[in-house]
Amino acid sequence: MAVNRKKQIIEAATKSFSLFGYKATTMEQVAKLANVGKGTIYTFFHSKEELLDEIITSLISEIKETAEEAIDPSRPFLENVHRALYRILAFRKQHQLTIKLLQEVRDIGTPAVQEVMKKLERAVLAYIREKIEQAMQKGEIRSCDPEITAFLMFKMYIALVFEWEKDNKPLSEEKIAELFELYFLKGLSQ
Secondary structure: OHHHHHHHHHHHHHHHHHHHOOOOOOHHHHHHHHOOOHHHHHHHOOOHHHHHHHHHHHHHHHHHHHHHHHOOOOOOHHHHHHHHHHHHHHHHHHOHHHHHHHHHHHHOOOHHHHHHHHHHHHHHHHHHHHHHHHHHHOOOOOOOOHHHHHHHHHHHHHHHHHHHHHOOOOOOHHHHHHHHHHHHHHOOOO
16 A cells, blocks of 8 residues: 555656646645645655655666667667667657756756756766677777767767757757767768
8 A cells, every 4th residue: 555655646746747847846736646645745755855866766767768678789889879869868858757857957957956867867878888888898889988978979969859959950860860970980080
């Protein structure tokens, strides 16, 4: 029974954070949506920050699963990294909670939200770094600093998927893959 209540609270908080943002969500709203007393929430979570952290931890697991589903061991590293990164960013772009939290960071700069979004980004970067290290061990790519390379790969995808379309026509997944290969892996040298 307790697990169901905890799950109800997490689902209610996710819904409230997605609709109203973290800052505008109150524990009273979460309790009402979860159909539990406010005190019940505090038996599972000491604070709203702890509740948000639990939700983001679960979201990180979902994102990793999404990326893993995109990877095909029979395909080369370049293709797999593109497929995984594209899936991660598509997930973030389509998931209402991440959209609302990113908007809140941009518009309000709520410290607790900034922290969980950093946690989310660190987890994605660690995942990419791990894949780069594996590719180096297999000899699929040359030796590099996996942490810096993961950062650059991720930021390039963010720029192509999110930033570009603010003022331009959105790029297709194929075009993003082509640009990623050209600029990141091949370079512009003749």
